[in-house]
Amino acid sequence: AEYTLRLAHFFPPVAGQHKLIAQAWADKVKADSNGRIEVEVYPSSTLAKPPAQYDAVKNRIADVTMTIQGYTANRFPLTQVVELPGIAKDAANGSCIIQGLYDEGLIASEYKETHPLFFFTHGPGHIHTTEKLIQKPSDFEGLRIRRPTAVVAKLLEGLGAQPVGMPAPQAYQSVQRGVIDGVSLPWEGQLVFRINELTPNHTEVGGLYTLSFLMTMNKDVYNSMPADLQKVLDDNSGAEWAQRAARVFDDLDVKGRAQAVENGDKIYTVEGGISNPDWKPVIDGAIEEYLSELEAKGLPARKVYARANELAATCN
Amino acid sequence: MMAFSRLFDRITHAMHVISGAILVSMMFITLADVLARALFKATGGSVDLTFIGGVELIKYGLLLMVVFALPYSVGRSQVIVDLFTENLSSRMKAWLEGLYMLGFVMLGGGMSYRFYHAIGQAEMSGETTQDLLIPLSYLYAITSFATAFLALAALLISIRLFFFRKEVHQS
Amino acid sequence: MSGSIIGLICIFSMLGMIALRMPIALAMALTGFVGFGWIVAFEPALSILDSGPFETLSNYSFSPIPMFILMGVFASKAKMSQELFEGARTLFGSWRGGMALAAVTSCGIFSAISGSSMATAASMSRVALPEMEKNGYAKSLASGTLAAGGTLGIMIPPSIALLLYALITEQSVGDMFIAGVIPGLLGLCLYCVTIAIVVMLFPNLAQPGAKTTFVEKIIGLKGLVPFTGVFALIIGGIYTGFFTPTEAASVGAAGTFVIALLRGMSFKQFKESVEETLFMSAMIFFMIIGAEIFGYFLSVSRISFSLVEFVDSMHLTPYMVLFCVLLLFILLGCVMDSIAMLLLTVPVVYPLIEAAGFDPIWFGIIAVITVELGLITPPVGMNVFVIKSVAPDIPIKDIFKGVFPFVLSDIVRLGLIIAFPMLALGLL
Ligand code: NA
Numbered sequence: 001a002e003y004t005l006r007l008a009h010f011f012p013p014v015a016g017q018h019k020l021i022a023q024a025w026a027d028k029v030k031a032d033s034n035g036r037i038e039v040e041v042y043p044s045s046t047l048a049k050p051p052a053q054y055d056a057v058k059n060r061i062a063d064v065t066m067t068i069q070g071y072t073a074n075r076f077p078l079t080q081v082v083e084l085p086g087i088a089k090d091a092a093n094g095s096c097i098i099q100g101l102y103d104e105g106l107i108a109s110e111y112k113e114t115h116p117l118f119f120f121t122h123g124p125g126h127i128h129t130t131e132k133l134i135q136k137p138s139d140f141e142g143l144r145i146r147r148p149t150a151v152v153a154k155l156l157e158g159l160g161a162q163p164v165g166m167p168a169p170q171a172y173q174s175v176q177r178g179v180i181d182g183v184s185l186p187w188e189g190q191l192v193f194r195i196n197e198l199t200p201n202h203t204e205v206g207g208l209y210t211l212s213f214l215m216t217m218n219k220d221v222y223n224s225m226p227a228d229l230q231k232v233l234d235d236n237s238g239a240e241w242a243q244r245a246a247r248v249f250d251d252l253d254v255k256g257r258a259q260a261v262e263n264g265d266k267i268y269t270v271e272g273g274i275s276n277p278d279w280k281p282v283i284d285g286a287i288e289e290y291l292s293e294l295e296a297k298g299l300p301a302r303k304v305y306a307r308a309n310e311l312a313a314t315c316n
Numbered sequence: 317m318m319a320f321s322r323l324f325d326r327i328t329h330a331m332h333v334i335s336g337a338i339l340v341s342m343m344f345i346t347l348a349d350v351l352a353r354a355l356f357k358a359t360g361g362s363v364d365l366t367f368i369g370g371v372e373l374i375k376y377g378l379l380l381m382v383v384f385a386l387p388y389s390v391g392r393s394q395v396i397v398d399l400f401t402e403n404l405s406s407r408m409k410a411w412l413e414g415l416y417m418l419g420f421v422m423l424g425g426g427m428s429y430r431f432y433h434a435i436g437q438a439e440m441s442g443e444t445t446q447d448l449l450i451p452l453s454y455l456y457a458i459t460s461f462a463t464a465f466l467a468l469a470a471l472l473i474s475i476r477l478f479f480f481r482k483e484v485h486q487s
Numbered sequence: 488m489s490g491s492i493i494g495l496i497c498i499f500s501m502l503g504m505i506a507l508r509m510p511i512a513l514a515m516a517l518t519g520f521v522g523f524g525w526i527v528a529f530e531p532a533l534s535i536l537d538s539g540p541f542e543t544l545s546n547y548s549f550s551p552i553p554m555f556i557l558m559g560v561f562a563s564k565a566k567m568s569q570e571l572f573e574g575a576r577t578l579f580g581s582w583r584g585g586m587a588l589a590a591v592t593s594c595g596i597f598s599a600i601s602g603s604s605m606a607t608a609a610s611m612s613r614v615a616l617p618e619m620e621k622n623g624y625a626k627s628l629a630s631g632t633l634a635a636g637g638t639l640g641i642m643i644p645p646s647i648a649l650l651l652y653a654l655i656t657e658q659s660v661g662d663m664f665i666a667g668v669i670p671g672l673l674g675l676c677l678y679c680v681t682i683a684i685v686v687m688l689f690p691n692l693a694q695p696g697a698k699t700t701f702v703e704k705i706i707g708l709k710g711l712v713p714f715t716g717v718f719a720l721i722i723g724g725i726y727t728g729f730f731t732p733t734e735a736a737s738v739g740a741a742g743t744f745v746i747a748l749l750r751g752m753s754f755k756q757f758k759e760s761v762e763e764t765l766f767m768s769a770m771i772f773f774m775i776i777g778a779e780i781f782g783y784f785l786s787v788s789r790i791s792f793s794l795v796e797f798v799d800s801m802h803l804t805p806y807m808v809l810f811c812v813l814l815l816f817i818l819l820g821c822v823m824d825s826i827a828m829l830l831l832t833v834p835v836v837y838p839l840i841e842a843a844g845f846d847p848i849w850f851g852i853i854a855v856i857t858v859e860l861g862l863i864t865p866p867v868g869m870n871v872f873v874i875k876s877v878a879p880d881i882p883i884k885d886i887f888k889g890v891f892p893f894v895l896s897d898i899v900r901l902g903l904i905i906a907f908p909m910l911a912l913g914l915l
């Protein structure tokens with residue numbers, strides 16, 4: 001091949017995300033370029049640890065990565081507006097919103113260092129605990145809960161939990177070793193990272209949060225390619241792949257929940273989701289705090305938030 | 317030269333002492349975390365001395381403990397295979413050791429240079445740690461400083477081995 | 488040139504540099520840097536110098552390493568090792584070879600609160616070696632017993648080697664530690680049998696010690712009290728959920744710290760303990776940094792993939808694969824340090840073992856036993872060197888001679904665990 005691209009991500013090689021997103025994209029690019037672009041996929045963080053993956057692409061340790069922006073705290077504050085409670089209904093909806101925000105240029109300023117290919121989100125995030133079933137915010141008191149990003153941390157802290165930050169692949173060992181008492185993850189993550197084995201209690205709070213992902217590549221590598229190969233990559237960027245990725249997450253959400261049901265786990269669904277009066281004040285407070293913090297830094301957070309809500313309604 | 321090198325030894329030794337202090341602090345922080353949690357559970361939540369970031373303090377404590385220990389240890393804490401070179405003259409052995417210390421000069425220098433760059437980038441992006449929201453630029457700055465001393469310490473050892481071998485004859 | 492070819496060239500040059508006295512940590516870092524630069528480009532290679540060490544050194548899972556060392560050092564400063572040996576000696580000392588039994592048993596018990604083989608060998612030999620010599624034990628038997636006894640530290644939990652294996656292969660540290668219990672105890676039993684056979688065949692190597700009364704034996708058991716205390720604290724805390732296995736290392740270190748304080752540890756001794764811990768930790772972390780940089784190169788060379796493909800094309804049976812891997816470990820172990828070997832070889836051979844369908848935890852135990860054998864095999868045996876540093880008057884040749892029966896005993900243990908995987912997996 002004329003170009004060999006190394007694609008790094010943190011999902012295990014058996015996961016749908018590896019096979020149906022990373023590898024599928026690699027195969028498609030290879031086929032579309034008639035074999036002139038070869039993509040080697042490095043699953044399970046073998047090339048770079050999750051928090052270092054974005055920088056790995058910037059510095060060309062990897063050429064392409066599929067990763068979570070929020071694993072680097074504070075670097076993608078406008079992007080993470082999409083993670084706030086009540087915005088995305090599921091992965092298809094969330095992915096359409098985040099890709100839309102990028103395409104409209106509202107968050108593009110955060111991605112000057114790399115060449116983004118497409119954006120997506122996972123489905124609704126829930127709470128999963130080892131011993132205590134969470135039914136209302138006060139049940140969180142004194143529990144150490146893994147959370148993915150600083151935005152979600154603020155939520156959990158407001159609810160009374162002690163948030164502990166770690167990438168999803170570390171969650172299994174941490175729950176097993178008792179470093180944490182539970183996790184915030186979508187059902188898909190419960191399945192892919194095998195956390196369902198360890199947490200028999202699940203609390204579904206409709207609309208609690210979501211996470212933004214992106215597939216991005218090294219700028220210089222992209223720029224060094226001839227126009228026809230750049231076109232192959234352009235054709236494999238944007239909304240179509242965003243929706244393809246979203247489908248993978250939405251399907252895995254269904255499977256992950258079915259697995260918990262099959263295990264005979266306790267699943268508590270909060271009535272009314274985040275609008276439930278027990279939860280609403282804390283959650284509204286966290287949203288407000290996040291937005292005003294960003295505005296104070298001179299970032300147009302409320303504009304992005306408003307547009308995200310509009311997109312949420314039109315993305316179906 | 318010897319005066320400078322003595323002064324330098326004192327600095328790296330001071331870093332070593334800081335490293336030791338961090339090590340002992342890590343032990344007590346973990347203990348405090350464990351006790352606070354136990355107290356919280358035992359009193360049903362009424363005595364709440366628990367604190368956020370216990371895991372993160374240990375994580376970055378470990379980082380700082382290690383990088384501060386490196387300059388003082390670089391000449392002493394190396395594992396080598398001397399099977400095939402046992403019969404070399406002690407002069408030759410010292411020469412090789414000096415050469416390899418230059419390798420550590422490059423390693424420490426490279427790390428310091430990279431971390432120095434990372435400071436500016438982390439300042440621009442405002443990236444912080446996940447739990448305590450410590451700006452990563454601070455951590456990079458300290459690491460850059462410590463690894464610079466790793467490079468200097470290795471350089472000094474190698475200069476001694478090349479030029480002042482008689483004066484600092486040690487086993 | 489393909490990545491795998493570059494990979495092979497770099498790995499062989501690295502072995503060459505190691506043979507020329509290059510510190511192993513530097514050899515790994517240099518090879519990693521140059522190899523990565525060769526395969527990818529040098530500017531990105533430079534950037535692995537920050538992201539690699541930063542992510543690795545701030546890894547919470549590595550935090551028990553210095554704590555396991557600190558715990559052992561405090562225990563030794565608190566004279567816990569001395570008491571332990573005295574106690575064991577009143578129990579068995581009057582038999583022929585009884586002090587050797589006492590020494591090896593003490594090593595086994597000391598291992599339960601020490602995570603490092605070298606620390607165990609160093610602590611126990613300082614106490615037991617002079618006593619055994621004073622009582623007419625041959626230098627070879629005395630030093631060999633302690634060099635071998637020290638290796639129990641790596642298998643009986645807590646253990647830095649098992650921790651590292653678990654982290655490299657993403658296994659549960661708790662499971663790994665539990666799996667090590669029976670193989671560790673089995674090793675202790677086999678060492679005792681070995682001593683019995685040796686003194687039976689060569690009675691002049693050991694003299695029976697003074698007789699002790701039943702009451703003295705009971706009093707002697709008090710040496711076990713602080714160990715039982717710390718051990719119960721660690722295990723009890725983990726089981727009741729008061730703290731996690733990662734935190735247990737710190738809690739255990741704090742426990743031995745308190746005992747040492749109660750026994751009048753001076754500030755000077757405290758400083759020495761911390762200093763010793765820092766030197767040993769720096770040694771391990773230098774190698775961890777090197778291995779991390781080397782790891783990036785190993786990934787992009789895709790040498791593990793090629794190795795799996797190559798072995799696949801050879802149509803070897805799983806046990807032949809295992810045999811080759813263990814043979815490689817034993818050969819490398821002759822000249823290399825155990826931690827360096829684990830960090831270097833496990834990422835390469837683990838995919839082979841996985842492809843052959845072996846249990847990862849079982850293989851971890853076997854791998855660690857084999858690697859640990861390297862600590863006592865000539866010409867480079869770190870534990871033997873530790874003994875030599877404690878007792879400079881004993882010729883290295885004598886220590887290796889004394890340790891030889893224990894090498895055989897370890898090979899028997901390896902065979903047993905390969906034949907009966909239950910020995911490692913039974914408690915899980
Ligand atoms: Na041990």
Ligand code: NA
Nearest residue numbers: 821861864867
């Ligand atoms: Na050896």
